Amino acid sequence: MTLDVTLFRWDELALDKVTEMVARKTVSGADLTLTQAYFKKGAVVPIHRHDGERLIYVMQGALRAHVGASDVTVREGEVLVVPADVAHQAESLDDTFVLTVARVPVPG
Numbered sequence: 001m002t003l004d005v006t007l008f009r010w011d012e013l014a015l016d017k018v019t020e021m022v023a024r025k026t027v028s029g030a031d032l033t034l035t036q037a038y039f040k041k042g043a044v045v046p047i048h049r050h051d052g053e054r055l056i057y058v059m060q061g062a063l064r065a066h067v068g069a070s071d072v073t074v075r076e077g078e079v080l081v082v083p084a085d086v087a088h089q090a091e092s093l094d095d096t097f098v099l100t101v102a103r104v105p106v107p108g
Contacts, residue, residue, distance in 0.1 A: 010036060019043070021092075028104055035100040039063070039092035047089040052103035054082040061096025065089070 006029070013025040021043035026035045039045075039061070047066075056063075062075045067088040074080045082088050 031104055033100075033102045033104050035102070037098050037100065039090075039096045039098070041092055041094050041096075043092040043096075045090045047087050049085055049087045050082070050102065051084060053084045055101040056080045056082065057099045057101075059097045059099060061092065061094040063090045063096055063098070064093055 008027045010025060013027065015023050015025060017023045021040045022037065022045070024035050024037040026033060028034075041061075056065075056074065057079045058074050058076050060076055062073060063080075064071070064073050065080055065082075065088060067080070067082055068086045072080065073093070
């Protein structure tokens with residue numbers, strides 16, 4: 001059995017400018033995706049949902065998140081767990097860096 005090992009460097013990954021207010025870099029493995037995202041103060045991520053849960057770690061700044069029926073402010077050093085298939089949205093309260101861990105979507 002062979003094990004494929006892949007090494008990535010954040011500074012060599014392409015920056016995906018999603019909007020004028022949001023940019024990200026993403027690494028995907030066989031089962032997981034790790035995304036580093038930057039949100040300018042005031043950026044709003046519209047309401048949406050995912051098939052799998054998300055772990056969102058705020059490395060710098062703060063987000064106001066509406067997850068299901070809950071409103072929560074997530075600050076630097078905190079991790080928000082968003083359950084699978086739960087509608088959520090977020091607003092950046094400051095210039096904010098986050099790391100998000102998620103399962104790779106299964107095609108179909």
